[in-house]
Amino acid sequence: MELRRMDEASLEGLLAVAVDDAAPEEVMPPVAGPPGWTPERQEAFRAWHRARRAGLAGPLRESTYAVTHDGETVGAARLAVRGSGEVLETGMWVARSQRGRGIGTAVLRVLLDEAARTGARVVVADTTAQNAAALAALRRNGATLTSGEDTSDVHAELMPRAMPSTPPPTASP
Template identity: 65%
Template sequence: MIGQVDLRHVDEEILQGLLSVAVNDAAPGEVMPPVAGPPGWTTKRQEAFLAWHRARRPGLAGPLHECTFAIINDGRIVGSARLASHYSHDVLETGMWLAQSERGRGIGTATLRKLLDEAASAGARAVIAETTANNPAALAALRHNDARLTTHQDSTHVHAQLALDETQPPPSASPNP
């Protein structure tokens, strides 16, 4: 059973804890963009992880139009979540990762609800997410938060759209305006 789930903006102290969780309980490819080099949590990969999060500190209004949060469960850092404005200001993209030992307990579903609240507070009308058909945990979290899922016939790619304003359909979130 999950405890209290919260989101915290990633400051330097939180970032060090987040790195520790990632190194001890997640694979690099699950938590960050690829970094060339040997597998595992090399010094170069750890530095890239820190730089990636630091670059997003200015938040949605910053140059990357993205913010990251630490996922906190009962006072412990258990993963990371993000919101990004890549298509328009009223459609935000989201994604998250959880420590391997914390998966399958409902934390992702609760975190997504918190992310939707953050997105609504930022003025978004919809949130989108991308996953694959072979990621049952992500699909369950999306379904529990009333996502509209679209699977492409020729791939395992799944696009999810979550409306924040129930009175209007979500706007199109195509990267090609």
Template identity: 50%
Template sequence: MTGAVRLEPVDERNLEPLLSVAAAEAEPEDVMPPVDAPAGWSLARREAFREFHRASFGGLDGPTATAMYAIVSGGEVVGMVRMARRDEPGTVETGMWLGRSARGRGLGAAALRELLHVAAAAGMNTVVADTTPDNAGAISVLRKCGAELREQGGKTYARMCLDSALPTH
């Protein structure tokens, strides 16, 4: 079914499938912070990917104040969505990536809608994100989920208020 997803907290059980999708269907700079390692999906970069995700196993109350979720569609891990506490109370920042084969099928919007529900259940009232103005896929997902968008300084900023009704489709 197009657009049907489930979010699973990233843990040791789904970390390797997540890495497999990232290595096969995404560029390292699109799925993790920059690291000093050989280009491409070198062994060092794969280990850095694992450590980056393991650092957030503690969730919003852990040392990184970040919860990461594997996006699962059709029983397969297809990407990741995260939320991280911001300085403003009740606010988290989100970001996501999907493997190339999962793009354009409504999975990004479905995953963000699920994350908005998770954030609301965690007591958050605002979810923010930023992207580049040329990232049409991300902007489309944010619009579909009711984000207020503004451009400033070469970036597009999104704000989703969870005090109103959450998007359902």
């Protein structure tokens, strides 16, 4: 499993995976209009990732990565600065056909290592109580989970590793 910083080639590969193997609401913010992968929704997907290409030091203070497994793009991950920069938020999605293989757990491990390289003291993530795969990946990476009192929302806090064990995300060739 590897993370690749988003560039135009990886973005088009990621969009192809999303269209073939994920629903829009699983992989991107909502877009008005009819359901499904409309041309407008596909362009919004591209625009969302392009806007984050400057990375954590850019104006949006967010980076997105293509997740590859055995050389194929299988999903996306992100890190975003929250507040002063000591806190990073993370999120990810994995193509439906690739779920259940431990990819999410491995991605989160690499993201925690990247957070350590930036000097972050904590990484946060939000999911729902129904997302068993996300909860399992969070637990496997040592997350402290807090459930919402009146909702099914779950908030996770993770500690970046002091000594990263994985190489940093790569740029696509």
